[in-house]
Every structure is written in structure tokens, then in C-alpha cells.
Amino acid sequence: MSENQKVIEIEVLRYHPEKDNEPYQQVFEVPFTDDMSVLQGVQYIKDYLDGSLSFRWSCRMAICGSCGMMINGIPSLSCQTFLRDYYPARVRVEALAHFPIERDLVIGLEGFIEKLESIQPYIIPKEARTLAQGEYLQTPEQLGAYEQFSSCINCLLCYAACPQFGLNPSFIGPAATALLHRYNVDSRDGGKAERMELINSEQGVFNCTAVGYCSEVCPKGVDPANAVNQNKTNSAADYFLRFLAPKGGAK
């Protein structure tokens, strides 16, 4: 360590289920350079200060969606948040809010994975086509209808930004609804009626009170609040139009 090596304090919320009754703060002093991300800071802790620190990460370039954490209380990808922006103050790192803490910075994902499965995040073809008939064609306008929603990387920052999900974890939530919407508005898809049952359900879009923070924290420029709120309109239309054209139901 050179003389002018800068050292930043990283405060981590620790929790080991086999020995801790509840989480507690632990402060580490981490030498850093200006190009180091918060993720590299916690990697330094694991490599040199405390090997028992647990966290998820993979790509280091904001595409895998594994390294989401609360950084000074803001849901962030730790790989694209830099220590230099906090120095000389201390930086606080905590597992993503609104999810159960499995261990240290690792959250329980089961709830979200179940939701992701439930929305059928794949194209349910509107019309069956054989290989001989060739590919499905789509115009740029048809692509534009869903493109931004397809950028979701399932990092769950939007859930950590959604107080309604925190208060009611059964709410299907921002990312799953954005992905659901991505398929519903795809011109090749014919699964809308099935997915609307989820939108209309107790777990559906009406849990949202338009806080809008989900869209603010999204690292990929997706607007999940827009997907949720457009589906409030769709759900209301479903409700009233059933008198004219009976179809579908609600789960």
C-alpha cells in the first residue's frame, strides 16, 4: 500500500443465519483507486479482510443483474456504482430492500422466480407456423411497442424501490409486470387473455399506487411503472367490456 493510497470505509449489513439472530453493521477499511466499483470494494473485503462475506455477482458490466444492493439506501447495481463518488464519506451497503436476507448481501429469490414463471415469459404464438412457412415478421413499429420492456435483466432493483411490494410481497411487482407486458404487446403473441388473469388478480396491478421509483432506479432504461399503469387501464377495460364480450376471468 503506497503512502497516498486512499482508504474508504465500507459499512456492510451482515447476517449469518446459523449464528446471528438479526443483521448487524460491520465497517471495513478498504484501500481503493478511482476506477473501483462498490462491487470491487466488497470483493476486496472478501479477498483480504473477511472471507465469510457473501454476495452475488457475475458479469461486472451491468448486464447479468446479479449484484444489486442498497448503496447508501438507494437500489443500485454495485458494479456500476463507484467508490470515488462517496469518498471521503463512508459508504453503506445492504442487501436489496423488501426481500428476505438469506445471508449478508444475498437475498431470497424464490418469490420472484415464481412470479417470473407465472407470467409465461415467452411467446405463445398467435398462429402456429411450420418451419417451412418461415419466420414471424415484425415491423419497426411493432418492435417499438415492446422493445424497451425487453431490456429487463431481472436485477430486482425495481422491487427494492417499490414500497407496495415491501408491504405486500405477493404483489407481482414491477419487473414481472414489465415482462408480462412485453409479451402481451408483442404482435406475434396470443397469450394476452391468459396473462390478463394475473393482471386482474389480487396480486395484480392494482397494488400499485404510482410511486414511480421503480422506473427511476432501473439501470436498463425500462419503465416498469408505465407497464403496470397501462395494465390498470387494460384491466379496467377487461372488467367493463366483459359485459359486452364475455371472456377470461381473474385468478
Add this chain to the structure above:
Amino acid sequence: MSKRRPYVRSMDGWWRKNPFFVEYMIHEGTALFVAAYAGVLLTGLWRLSQGEAAWSAWLTALRNPWYIGFHLVALAAIGYHTYTWFKIMPRTMPPVIVGGQRLPGWVITAGGLAAAAVASLGLLALVWGMAR
């Protein structure tokens, strides 16, 4: 046996933990002033239905400094509510396509605020004209 024991953090005081949530709560809170002002107008209508004396008594009551103070506070609160309402509006709407391009959010917000301003000034001019 599994050593898993997921820890669920409390949501107590959630809205104080982030400035964005504080702003959201203020925005939602100012809706109470919108409701209160609807109450004021309905009271006026009710007093009008009771005849001229009741109506005049209500008009006199409105001149009470406390009532005028309430009006100023309500004006500020409803103004803030209007601003934050239109700020979130682009997120709540289906995309508006103009000339093949999606209309940017700020245009929708600006349009909403302009419509609110025009409606308020129009109403003011109408009432002003009737009062003269």
C-alpha cells in the same frame, strides 16, 4: 437440516427512508386539500339551497382571516398536487405516437400543466366577469 433462516426486515417508517418516498407522501397528502376544498364548495352549494340569508352568512364567513388563510394553504397544496400529478402522468399513459415518434414524457407533463393553467385562468376570468 437446513440452516436457512431468511431474515425479513421491518417496513416500519419506510417512507422516511428515502427522499423520493417523502416527496411521494407529501404528494399523496396534498390530495386531502383537494378533498377539503371540494367540501368547501359543497358547503356553499348546500347553503345556497337554504336561501339567500344562509348564502350571505356563508359569504361573510368566507371573509374570516382563518378561512382566507386556509384558502392560501389549500392553493399552495393543490398547486403542488397538480405539479406532481402531471409529473408522474407520462408513466401512467399508453405511449402517444406522433409522426411515428413516441412523444417524450416532458411534453405530456408540460401539456398537462398548461391545460391546468389555462383552465384555472379561464375559471378565474369567468368568475371575475360574473362578480362585476
